[in-house]
Each structure stands twice: as structure tokens, then as C-alpha cells.
Amino acid sequence: MMDPIIRTRGLTKRFGDFTAVDELAIDVAPGTIFAFLGANGSGKSTTIRMLIGLLRPTAGAIEVDGIDVVRQPRRVRDHIGYMGQKVSLYQGLTLRENVEFYAGLYGLAGAELERRWGALRERFALAEAEREKTEELPAAIRQRAGLALSTMHRPRVLFLDEPTAGVDVRSRGVFWELIQDEAEGGSTVFVTTHFMEEADYCDWVCFIHAGRLVADAAPEELRRRYSAGYRIEVALPEGERAAVGAALGREATTTPTGVALVVDTLGPDVLAALDRVVGRHPAARVRIEQPQMTDVFRRVLAAREAAPPAAG
């Protein structure tokens, strides 16, 4: 892995007797989308507020883009963009006035602002909303506008705290495409969410539970480690089932409608085998059941509870 652009060690935050974040150690590779997943109250927002310098940690170290955030919280501000749970648009101002306000804080003005905002306005489909007061905009548009504003100054690291909360499912899909565009443009995206299925939009996933890191891997790796695997069902005429079963391997079993198989991952070998089956048996209909990330999370927690406590 390249040098991490975000790195924490022993990161801890206590509020009185309550420990919100406990000895957190994470590394985020540059240019990736890093998902920080957990239930409500698990410590996600506390962590992100420490990472962007809004909250002083009780203990531990934070480095973002080479800056020691604990010692120099102000310095990190030039390097990051942030979008909080509440989309931070000033009410009473139009979207355009909000754009000019935030652009001004980053020293963007004149032709440079027009060029940058023009591109964002088109990409985020905000042209029609530009002259509207922000309180009159639908939640999905406000959400897109918030993301556009947080990326206007081309930050190296983008922090998104529950960016899709309160947005309908369709708009969430569009929103994640925009986030992926940002990452492809070179930004590192650190995103918290409690929607487990959103992990699949990300390159790397951390599960946090009660302030502690409980799993840390790529989504596929988490599925491999903590699920029953992908269930593949091939529906086809009875006379062809034996041949297809043989082609898919020893683990394949016959079912009332065809052949079924469970695999840990959808590797190239599995996909190639399925491709051959479909080529030779045009009547075959393939259905793949992906393990739900919610189930993965449950299994992670169950495995953690079953494991003996760590020494020391």
C-alpha cells in the first residue's frame, strides 16, 4: 500500500465516562473511497470530527495529508473538503449566493470561479436550482449542492459524514456516482454511513462498533471472510442439469429448477465457468445472490463476541 493519506493510531475520544472512540487505528490509501460503517451512535461522526480538526482527541495521533491534525488542526483545512450530516447551506441565500460565499473563503473568484462552478453545476445538475433559496430546494438537490460546494476548491481529501441520510434510494445511487467521480478525479473520499449496502460503492470498508474497529478490508474480502458466500442458481431443462452440474464442479447440487452452487467469491474462474455454461446451454438462466453487507456486519459482530478476549 502507498503511504496512507489518512492515518490514525490509538485514536480515542472520551466524553466523561463514555468512550465514543476507542484506540482506533486506520490507514486510508490515496485516491480511494474509504467507507466507515457502523450503526447510529457507534462513533463514526466523532471520528470524522476528530479527523477534520473540529474535535480534540482524548488520546492518539491523526495525520491527514502529512499534517499532524492533533497539533495543527487549522493547517489541515486547506487540504480537505467536508460535508456534514446537515447540509451546510445558508438559508435565506440562493444557491448561487452560497456558492460565491464558500468560493470566497477559498479565494476563488471571477473567471476561475465561473469555470470551476460551471463544470460542477453541469455535472451535479444544479443549473435550475442556482437562483432558488436553499430552504426551498428538495433534499436530494440540497445534498448534491452540498457535495458540489465541498469539492469546489479541489480538496485532496473529502470527508463526507452520512451524506445520503434522508435522501431517497434513487437519489442515493446518483449521489454515489458523483462520489465515485470525485475519487476517479484523484480525491480521497472518507465517508461515513449506516447504510451497509453502500459499502459496495467503496474501495475499502471499516466497520466500527461501540467505538472500536471490528473489521477492516475491501468489501469482497469482508464477504469472503464473513458470509455464507455467493449463491449461484442456474435454471435449465432437466435433461441438461447433469452436464451443467459437472461443468460447475463438485460443489454444485441439483435443485428442482436446475443447478445451484455456493462460492466464497465471484472470481474469474467462476465467471468463466458460468460464461461457458450459458454459451453451451442457451436455455440456461443464471441468478447470483450476493451476500448482503448487513449480514456480513452481523457475522462480524457475532465472530467478535465469540472470539476470546485479546491478551493484554
Next chain:
Amino acid sequence: MSARRLWTLLRREVRATLRDPFTATILVAVPLLALLAFGFVLATDVKHLALGVHDASGTAASRRLVAELAANGTFDPRRFATRAALDRALVSGAISAAIVIPPDFDRALHQGGDPPAVQVIYDGGEAVLAGNAEAFLRSLIAATGAGLTEAGSPRGAGVEVVTRALFNARLDGKPFMVAGTFGFVLSFLTTLITAVSIVNERMTGTFDQLQVTPATSLEIFLAKILPLGAVFAFDVVLMVVVAGLVLGVWPHGSLLFFVVVSSGYVLISLALGLIFSATSATAAEAVQKTVLFSIPLVQMSGFAFAVRNMPTAFRWFAELLPATHYIRVSRAIYLRDAGPLELLPELGVLLLCGVVLIGLALRTLEARA
């Protein structure tokens, strides 16, 4: 009506109230403070009023007169060797009234001819206090003077009292109240307006957003208070004009000086509002703090009751309020035509308050939990 439901509702309300330390404190502390302030601090009777004495006679009779004035606790006499020193103390507000005993006091008392004339001088700016003090002094001097002449004088004419108001000779109460009102309005309204600004932004999320931009806390602070400062400076001019045209009360001193000082005071007061706001979790809490602050503002800043009449501990507390010093400056400009040099000590205190409060406001804006 269901008693059970009512009990359930009552229990929740009581729990919610008692578990909010700020509200619980207000509920207990405010009635007690108000009771003590009105009953103990702000009694309207005149007691221990600082009385300047220039005794040019220096005889047993004049000393007895002064001793009699001090005897019943209404006045605390302070001796001044020269008339000039006495005048300076009156102008600065160190004393609220003064008597001048003439060199021939004893001789005139015991010989025939005109009775001795004791001059009573008071600061007419504080019309109510001055009126009370003058009446007390007149009666006390007359009674003591009669006692002094009973034994030795063939005529028993007593002592003549000649009064002179240093400022506001007609004892018109309006200038005093108008000049004080600037202090009350600028303190209360500025604090109230800014008290909700940051806490509202916190609740909508824009303050967090602002704090992760390169904007510094000084820039955020100035952006918050300068536009409001300009509006309130305009308000000051408007109030001066309206007070002049409608009430006939114009400042005796420089209008420019008054507006400059008032604008500076507005910035101090706005900073206090920002502190309330930045340290409150909700807008309601910020407003509660402002209302709580307005109680000593009215009672102890000298706006309605003379600070020098309060017990020592409360006087010290009053001196900590920037409003106390601003109201003094405002009245000095309005009633006495005081200039910057004369008001240097008060202006210095205001400047110090400004530095402290603005420093604290910047810290609260910058503070990370």
C-alpha cells in the same frame, strides 16, 4: 381529566426541569438575587453618600458642623484642603455633593450681622440623588447651625445655606435617564441579537462547515460583529437625534466623541453576545443567558440606581460590568461636556473590557470540544 395522565405529565416536566442545570440554577438564583438586589443593594434612601468638605474656617464650630453631618450615617465626609481639589472630585464623580465652610464661619456665627453662609454644591446630573442630598444637607446644616448659635449668640440666626448645582442646575431628570438609556439599550439589544447567531449556525450545521474552511476565528468574529456594529452606530445617531428633537435633550459634549465611544462599546457588547452564543447548546439557552445578564445590567450598572450608594461588594461587582463604565462616560458627555482626557480612566477600563471580552470571544470561537 385523568389523574394518572396528569401525574405522568407532571413527573416528566419536573424531571426535565431539574435535570437541566442551567434552568434549575436560574429558577433558584434569579429570585434570590433580585430579592437581595432590590431589598439590600438598591434601597432608595440616601446613606453613606460621599460628601466633600472644604473647611476654610477650621474652628471648633466648623468641625462640629461636619461631625454632625457624619453622625447619622447619611453622609461620609471627605476633607479637601483646597476648593480646586473639591471641584475636581465633584467633576470626576468621586463625590456626589460637597459643602464649603467660609473662613469667617465662626466669627459670623457669634457676632451680629449676617449669618454665616455654607455653600452646598452638588452634581445636578443625578437629579434624584442631588435633590435628596440637597434636602438632607439643608435640614442637617440648619439644625446644627441653630444648635451652634443657641448658647453664645445673642440673635440665634443660625446658618444660611446657599446651594449650587454643578451641572444641570434645573435638576431635570431627562438628560440623566436619556444618557443612561444608551447604556441599557446598547448592552441588552446587542447581546440579544448576537446571542442567537452562532448557536443557530451550529444547529443548522453551517458553523461546522465554516470552521473547516481556511477562515480564521478572527475573520469569523469580525464578520459577525462589524455589520451589526455599523447598524448600532447608526442607531446611536438616530437615538441622539430623536432624544434631541423630541425630548429636547442634546449632548453637552462632542457628538462625534459620543458616537465613537458608543460604537466602541457596541463592539464590546457584541463580543459578549458572541460568547453567550458560542457557549450555548441551544438558542433558548443563549436567550436565557442574555435575560439573566440583563438583571444586573439594569440594577447594578448605575442605569437606574447610583453605584456609589451600593454596599462595597456590590460596587466592586458593578465595576466589573462594562455597562457601568459606558453609562458613566455617556452621562459625562451628555451632562458635563466631558472630553477624552477627563474620561481617560473610564475609557481605559472600557478598553480593557474590550480586550478581555474579544479575546474570550475568539477563544470560544476557536475552541475544540
